[in-house]
Amino acid sequence: MRHSTRNTTRKTLLAAATALALTAAAAPAFAGRAYPAGLGADGNRQFIVKYRKGSAPSRDAAAMASSLKAAAARAGVAGADGKPALRVLRQMAVPGMRVIVAPASLKRDAAASLMRQIAADPNVEFVQPDGGGKTQLVPNDPKFSQQWHYADNAVGIRAPSAWNLTSGAGVVVAVVDSGILSHPDLNANVLPGYDFISSASGRDATECAIDGLSAGCGKPQDGDGRDPDPTDNGPSGTGAHGTHVAGTIAAVTNNGVGVAGVAYGAKIVPVRAAGVDGYNAHSDSIDAIVWASGGHVAGVPDNPNPAEVINVSMGSTYACTPAWQAGIDAAVANGAIVVVAAGNGNNDVSENVPAGCNNVVAVAATDKNGAKSSFSAWGAKIDVAAPGGDGFFNQVLSTVANNGYGSLSGTSMASPHVAGVAALVRSVAPSKTPAQVEAILKSTARPISASKCSKGCGAGLVDAAAAVTAAAK
CATH class of the missing domain: 3.30.70 (Alpha-Beta Plaits)
Incomplete structure (x- = not known):
């Protein structure tokens, strides 16, 4: 408010303030x-x-x-x-x-x-x-023999160099996703989680049609609502998405088999929020994020292993809503850094939720050439980028269903790279706040040229080695 020296203005303001004071006790002054x-x-x-x-x-x-x-x-x-x-x-x-x-x-x-x-x-x-959203996934089933996305080169995140300093031991990362499947290259790093899908039958045909899906979208396939089992063994294998994401973050490493995880010394808390067709009710996802961070959710036992890092590889194509913002703010206030897939619509990330919200680390996807993936969201609200693949021979390799390994593309695949790096940072600097961790990720990222990302890929490609080195100082 700008103060005036004129007596008439002062009297008007005083009268307004007096009226407001007299009515404030009865009810809030403004409609919602x-x-x-x-x-x-x-x-x-x-x-x-x-x-x-x-x-x-x-x-x-x-x-x-x-x-x-x-x-x-x-x-x-x-x-x-x-x-x-x-x-x-x-x-x-x-x-x-x-x-x-x-x-x-x-x-x-x-x-x-x-x-x-x-x-x-x-x-x-x-x-x-x-409403609901869909897991941010561009699937492709061919397998690859190497994880190019971790490499110590211009297009990888330089994980091997970071591992000289830390493996992420002592850090808990929550994966708010479609659940998880048992996998021998992952199980040793998995802590108890929770299934936050509240509807046993999913949404009806008209509700699902809003997102171009069929009746029953979001159905958990375990026959009930919320329960302590985040495992999805349904016939459609919806849990494969969450398993792939979890493997990128913390697959068991140096065991002579399978794949490596970015923060293989960290532990995963799987939090199931998406069911059939990757559909997730926003209310379930918001509750899941708050719970993962250590917040209380009525009717649900508190998380015994609150997460320092939360990965959310899900979203919808419209701007951040107040409910999403409130949930994210609550998780950050609890000390968690919330890492979010930017979205696969090749659009401005500000049009996507939750990636367009404040207090998240929004992650764009890059391909094997270090350029923005064709599908990836972009824009001023992107914080950093990470490998997410693009094309038949250009995917991210990780754990999938049936104890196997598979390659997928999407900002869903980029986000867990950054969540893993955030876990590495937290392991060497546990007192850092979410804002400080985000600042380290951005200040140490390698810029992406305009020729490779003309509309904005944030600070650039996340650099695990540089981030850990900076955090350890």
């Missing part, structure tokens, strides 16, 4: 915000609502029910067979956030109207769709 990004033409049923701290609905279930009932009535949304039009599905990890569900899927205009009416309650901070 509705964020429609992610709404589909149809299939909109689940929403995330954040109530203001200390408000009546945040403290009292009856007050919340009354607020939702009034909003539904104003929006013309009716319940079935006398049941409430809106109900609270569950409380989320971030204080004040709830998952709200309508009795049936709503078309875009109806859903937007409902969100506006929910936000009209001054006790509401924001409301957004509880």
Whole structure:
């Protein structure tokens, strides 16, 4: 506010301040915000609502029910067979956030109207769709005989030189992904995790159609909701994605078989948030990230091994939402550095969630020539890049299903390289904050020329050896 020396201005400001003080105790001064990004033409049923701290609905279930009932009535949304039009599905990890569900899927205009009416309650901070995302994957099944992406050369991350100083021992890395499969080249480095998929049946046909998927997207295939088993042994092998990501971070190394991991001395906490088709409900993923960092989630035992590094190789193509930002901020406040795949749409990363959020390390993908992968997101909010492959003979090799090894491309494959390097940094400098670790990753990265990335690949290609050396000083 700019102060004025004019008495009339002072009187006006004083009067306004007095009026505000008299009304503030009764209710918050401003209505909330509705964020429609992610709404589909149809299939909109689940929403995330954040109530203001200390408000009546945040403290009292009856007050919340009354607020939702009034909003539904104003929006013309009716319940079935006398049941409430809106109900609270569950409380989320971030204080004040709830998952709200309508009795049936709503078309875009109806859903937007409902969100506006929910936000009209001054006790509401924001409301957004509880949409979903897909794991950031460009699959290809040929195998490769070497991991070019780790090499001590211009296109690798220089892992061998970094291993002269550390293997990442003592650091815990959470992999928030599609779960994990048993693998002899990984099991020794895996700690207990959790399955955060809350729906046993996945989303319905109209909800899944928003993302171009079939009915049942996100189904966990284990027949139940949240449970302590992050393993996916479903027939579609959705856990292969998470297994590949985990192998890049911490596959068992120097054992004479298989592949190496970037931080092979670190331990993995697998946190399952994506099911069939790689679909993950945002509310599940946000809870998973907060839990992985050591935060509490109602109805779930606390994580006995809070992660110093969290890898998220999932996302959606729309801008960061307040619920995602709140979850990330909570994880960072708990001391975790959150590393995120930038996205595979060859678009500006600011259009992607969670990669476009603040307080994350957004990772673009590079190919075997050190150039931006054709599919990779780009832009001013990219922090660093890492090998993610591109093309038939240009993928990232890691652990996959059936005790095997496979090569995949995607920013999903780039992100765990950076998560692994972050773990190496943390192992030699455990007192570093997430912001300090990010600063080291960026200051030691090798710049990528404009001819190889014309629209922005952040500070450049992550350099494990340089990052560890800088952190050890």
